[in-house]
Amino acid sequence: MKAVAPGKLILSGEHAVVYGKPAIAMAIDRSAVFELTPKEEQGVAFDLPGTGVSESHTVMALRDLKRRAEKKYREFLKGDVGIGYVLGAPADLFRFTFIHTMDGLHRTLDSGLVMKLRSSIPVGCGMGSSAATVLSEIRAIGHYFRVDFKPDWYYEYSLEAEKLQHGRPSGVDSYISLHGGCARFQNGVASSIALPRTQMFMVQTGVPATSTGECVMDVEKQFGNSGIWSEFEAVTNEFEQAIRSNNTQKLHWLVRENNRLLSAIGVVPEKVQRFIAEVEAWGGSAKICGAGSVAGECGGVVLVIADEMPRGICEKYGYAVSPVRGDPLGTRIV
Amino acid sequence: MKIGIDRISFYTSHYFVDLKTLAEARKVDADKYYVGIGQEKMGIPAPDEDVVTLGASAAYPLMKEGELEEVELLLFATETGIDQSKAAGVYVHGLLELGPRCRTVELKQACYSGTAAIQMALGFVARNPAKKALVITSDVARYELGSPGEATQGCGSVAMLISADPRILAIDPEAGYYTEDVMDFWRPNYRSEALVDGKYSTMVYIHALIESWKQYAEESGRELTDFDRFCYHIPFTKMAEKAHQKLCRKCRVKTSREDMQHLLEESLRYSRITGNCYSGSMYVGLTSLLETGEEDLTGKRIGLYSYGSGCVGEFYSGVVQPGYRDVLFGDQHAKMLAERTELTYQQYEDIFHYGVPTDGGDYIFPQYKTGPFRFSGISQHKREYESLVDE
Numbered sequence: 001m002k003a004v005a006p007g008k009l010i011l012s013g014e015h016a017v018v019y020g021k022p023a024i025a026m027a028i029d030r031s032a033v034f035e036l037t038p039k040e041e042q043g044v045a046f047d048l049p050g051t052g053v054s055e056s057h058t059v060m061a062l063r064d065l066k067r068r069a070e071k072k073y074r075e076f077l078k079g080d081v082g083i084g085y086v087l088g089a090p091a092d093l094f095r096f097t098f099i100h101t102m103d104g105l106h107r108t109l110d111s112g113l114v115m116k117l118r119s120s121i122p123v124g125c126g127m128g129s130s131a132a133t134v135l136s137e138i139r140a141i142g143h144y145f146r147v148d149f150k151p152d153w154y155y156e157y158s159l160e161a162e163k164l165q166h167g168r169p170s171g172v173d174s175y176i177s178l179h180g181g182c183a184r185f186q187n188g189v190a191s192s193i194a195l196p197r198t199q200m201f202m203v204q205t206g207v208p209a210t211s212t213g214e215c216v217m218d219v220e221k222q223f224g225n226s227g228i229w230s231e232f233e234a235v236t237n238e239f240e241q242a243i244r245s246n247n248t249q250k251l252h253w254l255v256r257e258n259n260r261l262l263s264a265i266g267v268v269p270e271k272v273q274r275f276i277a278e279v280e281a282w283g284g285s286a287k288i289c290g291a292g293s294v295a296g297e298c299g300g301v302v303l304v305i306a307d308e309m310p311r312g313i314c315e316k317y318g319y320a321v322s323p324v325r326g327d328p329l330g331t332r333i334v
Numbered sequence: 335m336k337i338g339i340d341r342i343s344f345y346t347s348h349y350f351v352d353l354k355t356l357a358e359a360r361k362v363d364a365d366k367y368y369v370g371i372g373q374e375k376m377g378i379p380a381p382d383e384d385v386v387t388l389g390a391s392a393a394y395p396l397m398k399e400g401e402l403e404e405v406e407l408l409l410f411a412t413e414t415g416i417d418q419s420k421a422a423g424v425y426v427h428g429l430l431e432l433g434p435r436c437r438t439v440e441l442k443q444a445c446y447s448g449t450a451a452i453q454m455a456l457g458f459v460a461r462n463p464a465k466k467a468l469v470i471t472s473d474v475a476r477y478e479l480g481s482p483g484e485a486t487q488g489c490g491s492v493a494m495l496i497s498a499d500p501r502i503l504a505i506d507p508e509a510g511y512y513t514e515d516v517m518d519f520w521r522p523n524y525r526s527e528a529l530v531d532g533k534y535s536t537m538v539y540i541h542a543l544i545e546s547w548k549q550y551a552e553e554s555g556r557e558l559t560d561f562d563r564f565c566y567h568i569p570f571t572k573m574a575e576k577a578h579q580k581l582c583r584k585c586r587v588k589t590s591r592e593d594m595q596h597l598l599e600e601s602l603r604y605s606r607i608t609g610n611c612y613s614g615s616m617y618v619g620l621t622s623l624l625e626t627g628e629e630d631l632t633g634k635r636i637g638l639y640s641y642g643s644g645c646v647g648e649f650y651s652g653v654v655q656p657g658y659r660d661v662l663f664g665d666q667h668a669k670m671l672a673e674r675t676e677l678t679y680q681q682y683e684d685i686f687h688y689g690v691p692t693d694g695g696d697y698i699f700p701q702y703k704t705g706p707f708r709f710s711g712i713s714q715h716k717r718e719y720e721s722l723v724d725e
Contacts, residue, residue: 004700004701029698029700030700031700031701033701120698120700181681181684182684193680194680194684195684195687195688308693309695323691323693323695323697325697326688328681328685328688329681329702334704
């Protein structure tokens with residue numbers, strides 16, 4: 001029993017989406033895979049990357065974890081604690097998701113289970129890793145218990161878990177991971193568009209020193225009432241048209257414009273700006289994907305569109321680079 | 335000595351598009367497809383599926399039952415080339431864990447090559463009665479978005495074990511064939527979609543049928559009324575009906591609508607919901623006939639017409655063997671067809687454009703729903719395949 005859910009990249013409009021402007025996101029060919037295997041001993045064990053199989057948890061222990069996490073989340077909503085306090089350990093997200101889904105399905109465990117997660121989505125870089133892992137877990141559980149797959153239902157469940165990780169998730173990550181392909185988002189409404197057909201590469205500049213929440217707050221202080229969001233909106237609207245008409249030349253120009261705006265709001269670290277300038281001089285176009293960073297020299301993932309991989313420039317900066325393509329199908333049982 | 339099809343197994347992709355969805359996107363009446371060409375759904379391969387995985391998946395049930403142990407000839411018929419030099423069948427040979435003592439080759443002549451493979455396999459078994467040949471037909475039918483051929487896309491594969499004393503169909507020695515250099519359908523190396531002159535192709539299909547039939551009739555002395563069922567090459571199901579009507583007219587055999595239904599309908603059921611499978615098309619029809627027909631066909635003679643644009647046509651026949659129902663995979667195929675996932679129009683279009691990367695880079699493909707084998711990526715210009723059998 002195995003379910004796969006893709007990660008995502010924001011192609012245009014990150015940050016601007018907070019101000020009611022559109023954003024475009026794309027599911028990518030990096031994915032989280034949850035495999036569910038029955039075992040003889042009672043309880044649920046988690047086999048997570050780099051940790052091996054954990055001890056089994058009883059359903060009662062998992063319910064207790066859920067209660068504590070929900071209590072902490074209420075404290076977060078009141079402003080008493082930060083979101084990082086809600087889930088004690090990264091694995092708690094999967095434990096919460098498991099018991100929340102089981103309770104929602106009104107299912108009981110007749111035998112033990114091993115829940116194995118493997119993922120090719122970099123963590124902490126705005127690539128929707130947590131949404132993808134949560135969705136692959138819910139999809140695997142749903143299939144194991146022979147529940148009819150209803151996309152809206154899976155979406156709601158994944159958002160419940162995402163809240164504990166991200167505080168107030170926009171739903172973009174869950175939507176795109178669930179449905180796959182590419183979509184435009186504005187004010188919580190998604191509309192599907194074609195996947196871009198342009199050659200793309202993904203460059204890892206390192207995990208940002210500041211979290212998405214910190215970035216958003218910092219930008220809000222300085223640009224909350226700025227007119228720059230209308231400029232983002234215009235770029236994103238044109239981006240959508242360029243994808244629809246498969247206009248690679250225009251996409252190049254729009255990625256550069258996008259980078260200029262992101263740099264202007266201070267989320268592109270200086271080293272990353274220098275890297276992007278070199279990519280542009282070489283003939284490609286590049287921008288950060290996700291929140292970026294307001295401190296340090298790492299900006300998370302940089303998207304490069306170019307006819308070939310910018311291998312030489314990446315080597316110079318010590319960045320890993322690989323081709324990236326869209327995922328047309330979203331969360332699925334395989 | 336009887337020689338023929340000992341086992342037959344069919345496979346198609348897990349994903350499909352309903353032609354109602356396509357009709358809506360193209361702003362035409364769905365009946366243009368449902369009634370006009372007699373097609374309802376088209377199979378769309380997952381991004382990690384190709385003719386190798388389709389073909390190996392078709393043959394997997396035979397592997398599982400230990401039927402491939404005496405195979406010393408593997409003929410892989412396809413027009414969906416994945417390599418200019420290496421035969422796709424060699425990858426399949428590895429996935430199916432066939433013995434090294436095996437002659438493997440790929441055959442190409444548009445939709446006809448599966449029949450060429452069967453005729454060659456018959457010759458091999460005639461000379462080596464204790465040995466078996468595995469014929470695999472495997473194709474992905476693709477046309478440009480919005481083109482007239484678009485609704486006739488599809489994909490699928492049929493694996494057939496050819497042996498002496500076959501348990502399913504003993505193939506008659508007579509055959510009629512016809513070759514003519516025409517340009518009704520072709521795909522240059524630089525294109526990923528075929529070029530087709532649909533109306534011309536229909537005319538040539540029928541002309542080649544009449545000419546093939548003439549030779550077959552001369553050699554066998556049989557008449558059209560000597561057949562209990564017919565299987566035609568099925569680019570779309572209406573083509574088979576049209577072809578049979580023309581043949582009956584040529585032979586001055588009167589056929590009612592009911593007669594046509596009786597002679598053809600069961601062979602068209604799978605094709606209507608999988609779409610064109612090119613080299614496997616007629617054999618998908620034969621599988622459909624054997625597995626979905628209510629009447630016991632034991633001892634019945636089946637007329638088989640295979641056509642490949644460009645063009646080669648062949649008419650041959652076979653007699654259904656006693657106990658054939660016991661060795662079919664009908665239940666598995668019904669389950670596979672019932673459990674497919676429907677795609678939205680956007681998903682279909684995205685998959686259509688997805689393709690296999692051609693920039694020479696290394697890629698690891700994420701996993702989609704496939705059969706027991708998948709196309710897992712490209713490394714150093716080599717296609718890499720993965721068996722999911724042990725999972």
